[in-house]
Amino acid sequence: MNKLLLVAGGSTLVYACLALMMGVLPGIELSKTPAGQGVQPLTALQAEGRDVYVANGCSYCHTQQVRPLGQDKVFGRPSMAGDFKYQTPELLGSERTGPDLTNIGVRQPSAVWQYIHLYNPRAVVPESIMPSFNWLFDVVARAPVGVAPVPLPKAYAPAQGVVVPTRKAEALIAYLASLKQPALSEADMAMGGQAMAGVAGPVTTGSASSAPATAAATPAAGYDAARGAALFTAHCAACHQADGEGLPGAFPPLKGNAAVNDDDAGKHIDVVLHGLSNTKVGGVVYSSAMPPFADTLGDAEIADIIDYERSSWGNHGKPVTPGQVVTARAAAK
Amino acid sequence: MQTGVTAHHSVAGDQDDRALVAVFSAYIVSATLWLLFATGVGLLLAFKFGAPEFGSGAWLTFGRLRPIHANATFYGFASIVLVGLGYYVAARSSGTRLYSAKLAWIGLALFNLAAVAGTIALDIGYNDGDLEYREWPWPIRLIFLAALVVTAWNLIGTVARRTSEDIYLSNWYIIGGTLWTCIIAVVAVLPWYQYGLGQVAVSGFYMHNAVGMWFTPLALGIFYYALPKLLSRPIYSYALGVFAFWTNLLFYPIIGSHHFLFSPLPWWLQTTAIVFSVAMLVPVWGGSANYLLTMRGRTRDMVHSYPLMFIFVGVMGYLTGSTQGTLEAFRSLQEVWHLTNFTVGHSHLTMYGFVAFAVWGGVYALLPLATGKHAGTLGLAMHFWMALVGSFIYVISLSIGGTIQGLDWIHGLPFIQSVVDMQSYYVWRGVGGSLMFLSHIVFAWNVWRMCYGQGVEAQPLQALHGKEAVA
Numbered sequence: 001m002n003k004l005l006l007v008a009g010g011s012t013l014v015y016a017c018l019a020l021m022m023g024v025l026p027g028i029e030l031s032k033t034p035a036g037q038g039v040q041p042l043t044a045l046q047a048e049g050r051d052v053y054v055a056n057g058c059s060y061c062h063t064q065q066v067r068p069l070g071q072d073k074v075f076g077r078p079s080m081a082g083d084f085k086y087q088t089p090e091l092l093g094s095e096r097t098g099p100d101l102t103n104i105g106v107r108q109p110s111a112v113w114q115y116i117h118l119y120n121p122r123a124v125v126p127e128s129i130m131p132s133f134n135w136l137f138d139v140v141a142r143a144p145v146g147v148a149p150v151p152l153p154k155a156y157a158p159a160q161g162v163v164v165p166t167r168k169a170e171a172l173i174a175y176l177a178s179l180k181q182p183a184l185s186e187a188d189m190a191m192g193g194q195a196m197a198g199v200a201g202p203v204t205t206g207s208a209s210s211a212p213a214t215a216a217a218t219p220a221a222g223y224d225a226a227r228g229a230a231l232f233t234a235h236c237a238a239c240h241q242a243d244g245e246g247l248p249g250a251f252p253p254l255k256g257n258a259a260v261n262d263d264d265a266g267k268h269i270d271v272v273l274h275g276l277s278n279t280k281v282g283g284v285v286y287s288s289a290m291p292p293f294a295d296t297l298g299d300a301e302i303a304d305i306i307d308y309e310r311s312s313w314g315n316h317g318k319p320v321t322p323g324q325v326v327t328a329r330a331a332a333k
Numbered sequence: 334m335q336t337g338v339t340a341h342h343s344v345a346g347d348q349d350d351r352a353l354v355a356v357f358s359a360y361i362v363s364a365t366l367w368l369l370f371a372t373g374v375g376l377l378l379a380f381k382f383g384a385p386e387f388g389s390g391a392w393l394t395f396g397r398l399r400p401i402h403a404n405a406t407f408y409g410f411a412s413i414v415l416v417g418l419g420y421y422v423a424a425r426s427s428g429t430r431l432y433s434a435k436l437a438w439i440g441l442a443l444f445n446l447a448a449v450a451g452t453i454a455l456d457i458g459y460n461d462g463d464l465e466y467r468e469w470p471w472p473i474r475l476i477f478l479a480a481l482v483v484t485a486w487n488l489i490g491t492v493a494r495r496t497s498e499d500i501y502l503s504n505w506y507i508i509g510g511t512l513w514t515c516i517i518a519v520v521a522v523l524p525w526y527q528y529g530l531g532q533v534a535v536s537g538f539y540m541h542n543a544v545g546m547w548f549t550p551l552a553l554g555i556f557y558y559a560l561p562k563l564l565s566r567p568i569y570s571y572a573l574g575v576f577a578f579w580t581n582l583l584f585y586p587i588i589g590s591h592h593f594l595f596s597p598l599p600w601w602l603q604t605t606a607i608v609f610s611v612a613m614l615v616p617v618w619g620g621s622a623n624y625l626l627t628m629r630g631r632t633r634d635m636v637h638s639y640p641l642m643f644i645f646v647g648v649m650g651y652l653t654g655s656t657q658g659t660l661e662a663f664r665s666l667q668e669v670w671h672l673t674n675f676t677v678g679h680s681h682l683t684m685y686g687f688v689a690f691a692v693w694g695g696v697y698a699l700l701p702l703a704t705g706k707h708a709g710t711l712g713l714a715m716h717f718w719m720a721l722v723g724s725f726i727y728v729i730s731l732s733i734g735g736t737i738q739g740l741d742w743i744h745g746l747p748f749i750q751s752v753v754d755m756q757s758y759y760v761w762r763g764v765g766g767s768l769m770f771l772s773h774i775v776f777a778w779n780v781w782r783m784c785y786g787q788g789v790e791a792q793p794l795q796a797l798h799g800k801e802a803v804a
Contacts (some may be wrong), residue, residue: 004493007505011582012512015546018586023520023538026602031531055458057396063672067595071742081597084529089462092533092596096672097382099748121385127753129385131395234747 036082038182042175049175052136052168054089061130062101063093064179074234074296076103076181083181098130105180107296109275110288112250113239114173115150115165123156124238124247136169148287151249223319228308231301235293236309244313250288252281255313265306265320269328272302294332299325352434353424354703358784360417360441361696365773365780367409367448372770374402379766382759392456400468401455407466407543408477409448411688415551416440416484418695419507421703422558423491426501432490436483443480447473464532465540467521478518485511502574506554509582514547533598534590537606541589548684550581552651552691553620556644559698560627563641564634569626573619581616584609591662594671610662613655621652639713643694646721650686657682669743674755675735678728685724685769693720693776700783708779708786716775723768726761734758 042050053059064087068078079102084090108114113124119137121128139161143149149162157163165173233242240246244255254260258281259267275292278285293302299322306325310317380387381395391397424431431437451469454460460468467474488511492504521539561568568574590598590606625648628635635641657679660666670676693716701707734755741751 003498003500004489007500008489008508008512011505011509011578012516014582015509015513015586016516018583019516019520019538019542022586022589023535023542024526026534026538026599027526027531029531030534030598031526031528033530054463055397055460056391056394057399057460057463059463060396060399065596067671069595069668071745074745074748079597081530084533084597086529088528088532089464090529090532090536091463092536092593093463094465094592094672094676095674096742097674097752125749127749129382129752131381131385132389133394134389135391230745230747233749237747 030081033081033085035085036080036182037185039082039085041086042178045171046175046178048168049171049173049178050091052172053175054091056133058101059091059093061093061095061097062099063096064100064102065092066100066102066181072100075100076106077184079181080184098128101176101179103179103181105177106291108238109177109291110239110251111173111177112151112288114176115169116152116156116247116250117238118169118172119150119152119163120156123153124241126242133169134163136172137163137165139163151247153247223304223307225308225311227301228304231297231305232308235297236305239288239290244309244315249284250286252279252284252286254309255315257281257315260309260315261317263318265310265318265324266328268306268310268317269302269320269325270332272306273325273328274332294329299323299329350424350430353421353431356431356434356437356441357417357421357700357703359438360413360420361700361780362784363441363445364410364414364417365777367405367413368773369777371402371405371410372766372773374398374405376763376766376770378402379759379763383756383763391458396463397456397458400460400463401452403466404451404455404469405448406684407548408444408451408469411548411684411692413441413444413448414692414696415548415555415688416444416511418555418692418699419484419488419511419551420491421699422503422555423488423507426503426558427492427495427497429491429494429496432487432494436487436490440480440483440487443476443483447477447480450476462532464536466543467539471522474518474522478515478522481511481515481518485515501558502568502571502578503554503558505575505578506550506557509578510547510550510554513550513582514543517542517546530597533593533596534602537590537593537598537602538586539589540592542586544684545581545585548688549585549651550578552647552688553577555691555695556624556648559640559644559695560624562702563638563644563698564627564631566627566631569623569629573623577616577620577623580612580619584612584616588613588662591667594662594664594667607662607664610659614659617652617655617659621648624648639710639717640694640697642717643690643697645694647687647691647694650682650688650690654679654683654687669739670735671739673735673738674731674758675739678731678735681724681731682728685720686728690720696780696783700780704783706783706786708782712775712779712782716772716779719768719772719775723765723770723772726765727769728765730758730761730765734762 064079066072066075066077066079072078083102115137117124117128117130118133120132120134121130122132137150139158141161143162143164147164149164152163239251240254241251244253246253259271262268271290273292273294275290277289278287280286297305302325303320303322307319309315310319377388377393378395378398385395420431420437447469451473454470454473455468459470461470461474462468469477485508488504488508492500492508517539521535521543527535557568557574587609588606590602591610594603594607596603624644628641628645635645661670661675661679697708697713734757737754737758738751741754742748
């Protein structure tokens, strides 16, 4: 009997101590982590949206943690301890079958895009393998007053009637829109630097870690076409589509677009730098917002994207140089 | 051959206690049904990567089925089958009867109640957060905890009635694992220290401990009983087994945070986890060497005995899966593999290549001894080869695909490129998964024959092709 007590009791006691040390105590300590500067609790609607997110297991494919690594820069700045103050249950996730959503409210501010994408992701991203969440929408004969129907492309729209979001879809989109990283305070920056001291390689500095040989390698006359195409796919194609046609009624085409073909590239550069909303393009008013890229992309990258757009799909706008982007950036300040 | 008990002599001898046989069979049958359900769901999930509209609607959506698959595998299949085997091993190796058959039945009812309720809750969108392996709403997890407590009590009661002074090594692992998991379940369910980042720390602790302090020790305990039984030879080193027991206990609970490398968890917590992930090589290599040395020089028996083949693969799964886990914990490799499908390959190498093969070896070795009915070599062969080839395809395709996925990100390609690049590997995963699922249907057929069929008499080491009659 004594031996049984030693094996069962002894090992359990040891384990209890370790569980306390590695589970409970860090839990107690870290639960007290104060909110970072600008980190806000969710509103009632956003919290409802988070419940929809959790109930349907969005975090099995989408993380909400930006690591201090070069490849994570596209998703935002590295996540800090203070960012998670109001995130219970935690949604860091363990797989990135789809992109990280930490900063999705900034990266994709258009609710119209989110609704189309939620209804059927392939309507905007043909290669997507995300499930359709069309069961979060109603198909009605006509939209109620004050509710805009989702402007689905014909191939994805129901044969009859229009599609309107349910309360759950509205809440979910409100939650996604709320996912915005506040800028770091200086204290946070210092902490982040410490935390990353052990990481090899450059991390937070510089603009496009994915393409370190930016301006230097770009010949003055031409532009890096491959990089322009890749950047377009990563940042622009979700709305303007790979064929540059946009989505009728939702996102304007770039193919044949006046600003893109104008010899004066000022407007084109401005829009990419600072975003746009409620604008008339080719006689149609587009209500959805385009995000600004001034903070996320470097001058050479923006020039590459613009040149790609100006030379694709039959467009023939005069190419721009990184220098023009620098000038436009300075002029806006 | 059958009476060649090496560990401890069974007082009950060949006359199995009917109550124990009934309990043992019921646990195995119940676990088999969960295996079919859980992996059927898993297969549907695998198809969804290639055909996202396949099985649409709220109840079949990916994000709800994914935790159903994982939880049903863990707490339906693996937990129930290991406890069933644990009862048999505890009673037989202690030369006694079960402390209480009634408690065992109550435990089985509680395990099933929890798993059914948990599955329904997840499918109607009711969970406690997308917290890996603890998504079930907390009242349901308390039912599971109750099942664990009942089981621990019953196991301790059984071993306390042993006829010898010593406690056989298997029972260390089986009782230890059950008791530790009670603590894990309590730590996971209490809410007071689980806010924001605090919950992340608890998740790191829980995700790893729920696997490595529950399934691992029980499966290792089964090895320590089934191997000597099948080979009619004692375990190579009893002392090495004891050493692996204590080192596993000391090192394993500390490594959980390696699931959150590069996260905002404190850097020291992550680094400690990495250091002890390396230390885990001690119990893993020590334990594996112990099993392999027990099998030394008996290759001929092995190729003639599918139960031994299953256990051999299980040991290799334990060795390679755990060693891979240590490597994955290094920051330099995590940079590439973290958040990719490589992790999914790793989890299947360990839960399938190790745990599932271990329990199948245990079931094929021990269930015929209990019921006196054998499944037949054809069934065992079909199960073994389809499961082995299927899991190979599964793990290798996701390991290659996951590496490509990680490199795509590092090279700064547009994210969607990593989705496109995974497509062919997702297809191979589906192929491997289909074979795995088919093998489970054969397993169910085998279990049926071992429990209810007319079956041929059990002769573990002489189950040669010629002797097998098709029942």
